[in-house]
Amino acid sequence: MKRVIILLPVFGFLFLSCEHESPLEQGKGLGSANFQVYVALGNSITAGYQSSALYASSQKYSYPNLIAGQVRAAGGTLEFSQPLIKEPGVGGRLRISKVSPLTIVVDPGLSAISTSIYVNASLPPFAYNNLAIPGAYVNNPFTNNNDVLDTLNSYSKSFGGSYGDNPFHHIVRRNPANGQSGNAGSVWEQVKKLNPTFVTAWLGNNDVFVHAASGGVLPYTSAVAFQSQFNAMIDSLLTTNAQIVIATIPDVTQAALMTTLRWFIPDPADISKPLFGSYLPLYGELADGTPKYLGPNDLVLLTAAYWLADGYGIPSFFPGSRNLPLPRGVILDSAEVALVRSLISQYNTTIRQRESVRVAVADIHSTFDEIARNVFFASGVQFTTAYIVGGIFSLDGIHPTSQASGLIANKFMEAINAKWGASIPYVDVLMLPGIPIPLGKVEKRLGLMDILFGGFERSKDWVF
Amino acid sequence: MLKSLQYVFPIIIATSVAVGSGFQLNEHGARGIGMGGAYVARPFDGSAIFVNPAGLPFLNGIEFYGGATAIMPKVRFRGAHPSNPVPETNMQNQLFLPPHSYLTYSQGTFGFGVGVYTMFGLGTDWPEGWAGRAITEKAELVSFTINPSVGIKVSNFLSIGAGFSYIPASVVITRAVKTPFSLETGEPVEPRARMTASGSGIGWNAGILLSISDDLSFGLSYRSKSKISFKGDLAFERVPSSLKSSFSDGPMKTTIVAPANIYAGVAYKPMAGLSVGVDFQFTTWSTFDTLIVELEKPLNGQSTIKSTRAYQNNFLLRAGVEYQLSDQLAVRAGYIFDQSPVKEGYLEPSLPDADRHDFTVGFGYTISENLHIDASYMLVVALQRSETRSIPEFSFNGTYNSTAHLASVSVRYRIF
Numbered sequence: 001m002k003r004v005i006i007l008l009p010v011f012g013f014l015f016l017s018c019e020h021e022s023p024l025e026q027g028k029g030l031g032s033a034n035f036q037v038y039v040a041l042g043n044s045i046t047a048g049y050q051s052s053a054l055y056a057s058s059q060k061y062s063y064p065n066l067i068a069g070q071v072r073a074a075g076g077t078l079e080f081s082q083p084l085i086k087e088p089g090v091g092g093r094l095r096i097s098k099v100s101p102l103t104i105v106v107d108p109g110l111s112a113i114s115t116s117i118y119v120n121a122s123l124p125p126f127a128y129n130n131l132a133i134p135g136a137y138v139n140n141p142f143t144n145n146n147d148v149l150d151t152l153n154s155y156s157k158s159f160g161g162s163y164g165d166n167p168f169h170h171i172v173r174r175n176p177a178n179g180q181s182g183n184a185g186s187v188w189e190q191v192k193k194l195n196p197t198f199v200t201a202w203l204g205n206n207d208v209f210v211h212a213a214s215g216g217v218l219p220y221t222s223a224v225a226f227q228s229q230f231n232a233m234i235d236s237l238l239t240t241n242a243q244i245v246i247a248t249i250p251d252v253t254q255a256a257l258m259t260t261l262r263w264f265i266p267d268p269a270d271i272s273k274p275l276f277g278s279y280l281p282l283y284g285e286l287a288d289g290t291p292k293y294l295g296p297n298d299l300v301l302l303t304a305a306y307w308l309a310d311g312y313g314i315p316s317f318f319p320g321s322r323n324l325p326l327p328r329g330v331i332l333d334s335a336e337v338a339l340v341r342s343l344i345s346q347y348n349t350t351i352r353q354r355e356s357v358r359v360a361v362a363d364i365h366s367t368f369d370e371i372a373r374n375v376f377f378a379s380g381v382q383f384t385t386a387y388i389v390g391g392i393f394s395l396d397g398i399h400p401t402s403q404a405s406g407l408i409a410n411k412f413m414e415a416i417n418a419k420w421g422a423s424i425p426y427v428d429v430l431m432l433p434g435i436p437i438p439l440g441k442v443e444k445r446l447g448l449m450d451i452l453f454g455g456f457e458r459s460k461d462w463v464f
Numbered sequence: 465m466l467k468s469l470q471y472v473f474p475i476i477i478a479t480s481v482a483v484g485s486g487f488q489l490n491e492h493g494a495r496g497i498g499m500g501g502a503y504v505a506r507p508f509d510g511s512a513i514f515v516n517p518a519g520l521p522f523l524n525g526i527e528f529y530g531g532a533t534a535i536m537p538k539v540r541f542r543g544a545h546p547s548n549p550v551p552e553t554n555m556q557n558q559l560f561l562p563p564h565s566y567l568t569y570s571q572g573t574f575g576f577g578v579g580v581y582t583m584f585g586l587g588t589d590w591p592e593g594w595a596g597r598a599i600t601e602k603a604e605l606v607s608f609t610i611n612p613s614v615g616i617k618v619s620n621f622l623s624i625g626a627g628f629s630y631i632p633a634s635v636v637i638t639r640a641v642k643t644p645f646s647l648e649t650g651e652p653v654e655p656r657a658r659m660t661a662s663g664s665g666i667g668w669n670a671g672i673l674l675s676i677s678d679d680l681s682f683g684l685s686y687r688s689k690s691k692i693s694f695k696g697d698l699a700f701e702r703v704p705s706s707l708k709s710s711f712s713d714g715p716m717k718t719t720i721v722a723p724a725n726i727y728a729g730v731a732y733k734p735m736a737g738l739s740v741g742v743d744f745q746f747t748t749w750s751t752f753d754t755l756i757v758e759l760e761k762p763l764n765g766q767s768t769i770k771s772t773r774a775y776q777n778n779f780l781l782r783a784g785v786e787y788q789l790s791d792q793l794a795v796r797a798g799y800i801f802d803q804s805p806v807k808e809g810y811l812e813p814s815l816p817d818a819d820r821h822d823f824t825v826g827f828g829y830t831i832s833e834n835l836h837i838d839a840s841y842m843l844v845v846a847l848q849r850s851e852t853r854s855i856p857e858f859s860f861n862g863t864y865n866s867t868a869h870l871a872s873v874s875v876r877y878r879i880f
């Protein structure tokens with residue numbers, strides 16, 4: 001009998017321990033989130049705009065489309081239609097044509113004023129689920145600002161040059177809402193027509209980004225105006241029965257567009273360092289138009305590369321100098337930087353205050369802040385704000401890559417999961433595309449100056 | 465920054481053992497395994513060379529003791545974090561078969577011998593393309609400890625022993641290197657880094673056995689740390705020709721310091737035929753702090769790659785019984801608590817470590833005067849472990865569940 005007594009407890013352990021082997025079931029589900037009809041409002045980032053253009057292969061990775069895919073993975077059934085545009089898209093699409101020397105070219109965009117630009121030319125039943133309009137300010141979707149009345153959907157109205165005539169309104173607001181023949185209706189009219197159960201609305205970036213990315217030339221929305229317009233947006237959205245997610249605004253002064261070039265003449269070997277180790281400042285116009293030598297707190301936009309290549313901004317004793325300052329449109333001087341940061345901070349205060357039972361806030365600002373501080377990693381991979389190599393910015397230096405779009409989608413889903421007790425699985429960001437490169441046979445490494453003074457071709461103004 | 469497409473990527477050398485904590489194996493003989501490894505105070509088979517060389521004088525004549533341990537680890541990972549959305553991934557099924565063999569001579573007061581076994585080894589193998597591929601895909605460490613030893617019975621109460629170890633080893637590690645690019649088809653550009661290296665280290669060990677009476681003995685044994693220096697090559701696969709210059713192959717070297725171990729234990733016979741042992745093992749895992757890989761040919765200006773491990777010293781508690789049912793047959797059982805040396809934040813999939821409970825059973829059967837066989841089975845149950853504060857380098861939060869089955873057979877043959 002003793003023999004049995006010795007062994008029994010051991011076998012008892014064996015049975016107990018088998019419990020540990022039971023498979024782990026990952027919880028998947030939508031909780032109380034209702035994704036029956038999902039509508040996304042936003043600007044270029046929400047539309048899936050990349051490398052200065054909107055095109056189907058980037059729209060596929062717009063963050064709302066990624067969210068819709070994950071919702072389906074969690075068991076939801078939903079349609080998510082987008083105004084998919086044929087390649088190479090609308091806008092002047094930037095593309096790496098050669099890795100070494102790094103050469104970026106601009107593919108001429110499709111005319112925005114034609115139904116032939118759509119991958120699927122037929123009209124959506126009510127409106128597209130992705131109603132994001134590149135260039136939209138916070139109040140645009142809710143006013144008829146930029147509303148182009150186009151009686152036959154013939155897109156006959158031309159893409160005028162003046163600020164405010166945005167061709168993407170033609171492209172996105174495609175269908176007459178409320179049966180009003182000929183009047184596409186504001187985005188808000190179209191939202192109501194869709195009768196959404198779930199809305200993501202990430203707006204407000206352009207209210208300050210356009211200002212910053214134009215070197216302070218184009219206007220910004222004051223914090224007071226932003227507050228009233230943002231609150232009006234939320235109040236409007238709350239009149240639907242939808243669950244709502246809004247998001248904070250990242251610090252645009254940390255974008256690759258703003259941080260790649262510096263205030264001094266760069267060392268060709270490493271543009272983050274000055275030429276010959278001595279800080280020879282570039283010469284440029286400040287906000288008031290007066291030319292002066294730039295200082296460490298002034299930001300030089302990536303778009304200045306064209307001008308530098310032409311000899312602007314280089315002190316006169318330098319070979320190739322034109323003895324002309326960089327125009328103010330490619331410089332965000334220290335006072336403008338301070339203003340932009342203060343606006344973003346005030347906007348975010350407004351945004352965060354709107355969190356409520358039906359409104360979740362995705363804190364994109366804080367995630368971007370981690371990226372800018374070089375402490376953001378995903379599955380062992382670091383993402384930084386560095387131009388091209390950082391993985392966050394597409395070639396225009398301000399719109400996210402598909403992978404960054406995945407990070408944004410995950411941030412939204414984190415907020416959704418927390419708010420409505422859902423377990424929507426996150427996107428595997430590393431499986432998403434990066435910046436396309438050609439498969440050239442090239443031996444030389446990329447040269448910095450190649451991009452600065454060689455490869456870039458002039459393009460028309462970048463569209464946000 | 466922009467001057468060239470430079471990638472700063474950690475090259476991970478850690479290897480895993482889904483069996484014992486860290487990458488150390490403690491199973492080097494079926495008799496010991498059956499008793500939960502609690503036999504430093506009763507090291508009376510060839511594996512005394514490993515556990516306590518002071519046991520060598522207690523063996524008989526010229527003996528061979530050897531066999532192998534089949535190890536089947538199973539690891540399941542689940543992540544549900546935005547930076548790591550792995551639904552559920554199982555490590556590839558693997559079977560390891562580390563052998564152990566000892567050749568000993570003893571004439572009662574003096575004994576010596578040589579042992580060959582695997583102190584450090586095993587590996588992890590995650591499916592190709594899995595979400596943690598930029599941290600690890602495959603890691604494999606193979607080593608042998610060649611360990612000549614001597615033991616002397618100083619008096620009826622006291623025996624001492626010592627040995628020297630030569631440890632040849634080889635390591636293969638593969639992982640994906642993430643680039644910010646994709647091919648025009650949209651497929652991400654992810655070269656695979658493969659490090660292949662081999663090297664060797666040396667170490668020593670010593671032990672004491674105190675036989676207070678026929679029923680009571682104490683054992684104490686020490687095994688030094690060993691610095692294993694590796695030399696090899698770092699090579700890249702799947703590199704588009706346009707990025708070749710950023711990923712050039714070249715020689716590398718690195719060093720791993722395997723930890724020192726202290727074993728202390730007591731064995732007691734409460735009744736005829738029954739022996740009970742309790743052991744304490746302390747492992748100085750803090751030797752495994754930072755991995756530094758040196759590249760002979762700098763890669764994008766980098767000639768050293770550092771990776772922090774920050775292992776902590778750990779302990780194992782062992783308890784085992786052996787009962788002699790008859791002259792031929794002995795049965796054994798044991799239990800081990802094995803504390804993980806990996807602290808919070810540093811848990812990563814190339815070494816999915818956790819506190820473990822091990823349960824063992826075994827038997828020994830004497831077939832003839834010259835031939836004896838031991839067999840044992842061990843179930844390793846790692847406690848479910850969740851990482852929620854993964855350090856940035858790994859940024860891999862999630863939950864690991866692991867188990868392992870070990871089956872071991874050893875044969876003792878008395879040659880003379």
